[in-house]
Amino acid sequence: MxxxxxxxxxxxxxxxxxxxxxxxxxxxxxxxxxxxxxxxxEVNFIGWGKWEVVERAKRKVRNPQTGRKMTVKAKKVVKFKPGKKLVDKIAN
Structure with a gap:
């Protein structure tokens, strides 16, 4: 949508x-x-969901095209965790 x-x-x-x-x-x-x-x-709507900013640690990955190992820098990302009411509505 x-x-x-x-x-x-x-x-x-x-x-x-x-x-x-x-x-x-x-x-x-x-x-x-x-x-x-x-x-x-963080923003928390009880029963509906919660948004929060989390720090993603630096990590090693493999480039699937070349097979070379790379390091991805640490960064902040927004994480959403759905609340129970929302999860229940989607499940039904």
Whole structure:
């Protein structure tokens, strides 16, 4: 689903006046989550899921095309762990 399709569905389910209003609200939510993660904090919606920033350690890998061994640098990544309610809904 693209962002445009998501906004249309969000507008329909959220009872917004227009798609433009729904898009502004969605962008505000995404910007807020992004800023919280950039600050090094986590976002936790109990039952739905949790986003957190984790440090991935430096590791050795093998290039499948050449077979040469390489080292991938350590980096920060965003990790999402779904909550129980979300997992249960998807399972049914």
């Amino acid at each position: 693209t962002k445009k399709e998501f906004i249309a569905k969000y507008c329909e389910n959220g009872g917004f006046v227009s798609k433009a209003e729904a898009e502004r609200k969605l962008n505000a939510l995404l910007d807020t989550i992004e800023n919280i993660l950039v600050d090094g904090n």
